[in-house]
Amino acid sequence: MTTVASGTGVGPLLRGWRERRRISQLELALRADSSARHISFIETGRSRPSEEMILRLAEHLEVPVRERNALLLAAGYAPRYAETSLDDPAMGALREGMERLLQGYEPYPALVVDGSYTVVAANRGIAMLLDGLPEHLLTPPLNAMRITLHPEGLAPRIRNLREWRGHLLAQMERQIALARSEALRELYDEVAAYPLPETGSDPADRERPEPYPYFALPLQIEHEGRVLSFMSSISTFNTPMDVTVAELAIETLLPADPATVKYLQSLTP
Numbered sequence: 019m020t021t022v023a024s025g026t027g028v029g030p031l032l033r034g035w036r037e038r039r040r041i042s043q044l045e046l047a048l049r050a051d052s053s054a055r056h057i058s059f060i061e062t063g064r065s066r067p068s069e070e071m072i073l074r075l076a077e078h079l080e081v082p083v084r085e086r087n088a089l090l091l092a093a094g095y096a097p098r099y100a101e102t103s104l105d106d107p108a109m110g111a112l113r114e115g116m117e118r119l120l121q122g123y124e125p126y127p128a129l130v131v132d133g134s135y136t137v138v139a140a141n142r143g144i145a146m147l148l149d150g151l152p153e154h155l156l157t158p159p160l161n162a163m164r165i166t167l168h169p170e171g172l173a174p175r176i177r178n179l180r181e182w183r184g185h186l187l188a189q190m191e192r193q194i195a196l197a198r199s200e201a202l203r204e205l206y207d208e209v210a211a212y213p214l215p216e217t218g219s220d221p222a223d224r225e226r227p228e229p230y231p232y233f234a235l236p237l238q239i240e241h242e243g244r245v246l247s248f249m250s251s252i253s254t255f256n257t258p259m260d261v262t263v264a265e266l267a268i269e270t271l272l273p274a275d276p277a278t279v280k281y282l283q284s285l286t287p
Contacts, residue, residue: 028072028093033061035079038195049078069095082197083264084133101261104138112263113139123270125282127248133193133265134201135162143271143282147172147241162269163190163205169215177238177245179214185235236274244281247274 036046043061044054052071059065060075067075072093076086087097102109120128120141127143137160148156148165155164155171165171167183176182190206193199236247248271258264273279 026092027063028067028089029061029063031089031092032072032075032079035076035081035085036061039079041079046075046078050074067093069093069098073098083258084261085197087261099259099261099264102263104262109262116268119268125286126273127271128269129162130266130268131162132262132267133197133199134205135164136160137162138266146285147239161205163209167209167212169212172239173212174215175240177240178236181235182237183214237271244277246278246281248272248278249274 036043041049042054043057046052047054047057050057050071051074056065057075060067060071069090072089072095073086076089081089083099084101087099090097104113116130116139120130120139123143124141125143125146127141127147129140129144130138132138140160151165151172152170155168163186166176166186167173173179173183187206187210190202190209194202194206234249236249238245238247240246251270251272253268253270255263255266273282
């Protein structure tokens, strides 16, 4: 849950977001159809912004939905965005839609994670990659980052672990800077401290798969004696009006070479 420090007004919070985005008061004023003077008054506490102004500034500053609620609370207004559990009956259509999407993507792996990388849904392609992992990593709630980087998880199977690990940690760093999530920071500290397993720790120690003209960093992972290559694509919901929905991400693993396509299609009944 978002918390607002006692005595922290909306002005300093907005200023913090503006500075983080490296936008001047004048530029923000032009974007929000206001004036630099008014923005200055808001940031210094000389003027109390309306709910509409807070949300308008938050939109132009690309403030995450959860943090927009924090801005409203700091200004003395009620939160605008609900945080509905995925188990709530109101989320039935969303759950059904995600399940259909994941099933439709089979035999290719796909999953849905929340803002802390907890897996909320996955298809059989993901189950195939996780086959054989120790039970303590597969006990719900599953965490995608923990499963991927843990030395007893997928890490020993990833052929380009150093590169893929660096990509994932950089991704988390960007999210921490955006969302200021304490839970995400704790997860980052945990997975960044995992030792590199001896198996798979150095790609030079192992036979490389055949070269292929990749257009993005692939995930190269061993499965039953084969090296499968995937490109990762992440999708989010457009214009979310709920904190839970805003923090969901759908990750799909697209086969990156003909051999991976052929093998995965051979698994289809």
